[in-house]
Amino acid sequence: MKRLNQIVWYLGYLISIIPVCMIVIYSFGADILVYIPLVIGIVGTLVLVAVGNGGDLNMAPPPVTDYPVPFIGLSKIGGSQVYYLAKNGFMMFVVPFGAVSAPILAVLIALITIPIGLVMFIMAACLIPYLAVVDALYLATLFLAKVIDRHQYSVNTSRFVCPECGKKSYRPVYDVEGRMIQGLCPTNKGIFSQEMEVRSVPCFGSKGGRKKLNQYCPDCKATVETEEGRSFVVSMAGAKSSGKTSFSFSVLGEFMSTNGNHKASSENFYFSRDDGLLDDYRRGICNPTPLSYNTPHILTFEAGRFVTKRHIFMCDVSGGFFSSDYSTDIQPQYEYNDAIVFTLDPTCYNAQDVAYAAYVGFMEKYRLYNKMDASKKITVPIAVVATRADKPGSFGNLVGAELREKMVEEGYFPLINMIEKDFLAVTFYSCDVSKEGTASEIMKHLSDATAYKIGPLFKE
16 A cells, blocks of 8 residues: 555656646747756756655655555645645745845756746646546545445355354454454445454455454354355244254255265354264154254355355254244244245144144244234245155155145145245245255255355255
8 A cells, every 4th residue: 555655646746747748838839948947847846756755845755644545635635745846836936045145046046946846836736636536536446345345245145144143133243353343344544454443454355354353243242153154044944843854954964975066165064063963863863853942053165156155054943833822932034034944744644734733833923023914925935845755645756836736636725825825936845854865956946046046056
């Protein structure tokens, strides 16, 4: 930045000479008597610029008081070239009076200093539009930097979702050299550092050092390690033992075993306990989800096409949460989920009524949490998943319209009718969620139906 300041500063002297020549020649004509004092004035001014780095004839940039100063323009006019040129130009007119006792010497000095003074005065006037352009470029650059920074953050994070409390915020709180600051973005003091208050932390775009800073949830104050990773949040819903947890680990297990369809450079669970739960799932053990708020199963991964880390939040919920006798509202992801998976077990007793009751309980809580009128359709895509596809009496491997028609024939019309009235985008799948990877196609579809676009990381 210091070098840029110097370039802009000294370029101002050179650029202002051009209109000086044009004004003098236009006003006094192209004559040798005009050229000589013009050359004297220009050469003398440039000599003073080259040697005047201090004292009364200082022509160097003023000391930087704000860090950084991208450009010195009209906003710094109090100590800018206009002031220096005008002041030094006036001194050039005064210098000959110091030799009044020697008239001949005074005249010789005046023949040199007065042209320099005139050139400096005209340069000072011609600098004003240059400085205005510089300021305009600075403001435009600052505006563009803010737009790019916000766009980068939106593209790479969309929102901050706390893994601990499940609540969202626009940006986490960062620990910057002992100071807790929420949000890192450029201000009118500069572009490339956090509020220009901490010089060692670049924040331009998502490639800056800010994503390596310690982060904290602004709500629960928990320490989080997301590296500003954008979260794809999937809400699970369905009756007890309908396969919600198995669905989650069918997806996450396949992702980990295939390195995200061989497109992820790294992947791991945010919570280490999920490694044990995945091992249990692979051994055929899937314990019921507790009724109280349960932190999501979070898979963190990196892929070359993304600047920052990414996170898949599988928000598993106890089936008891959707029963009519449970009214506590504790599912914060309903405010910002990207997709919904509603599971149903077609092999259980009275399957149609069980699934219908679970959906009613889910929708009551979903609309209540989001303060949504019943007449308003939900834009979040939902996948209706019939699990236990390997069991007799289920729907086999039917998907889409074929599965929908089969479900209507089997008495699921009230459920389907209600879902299609509530949601704009509904798809139907059947799979055996006890097997790893059978739900990947569903996740691929849901991600493709949103702005998240991580479908290529799932096998079809």
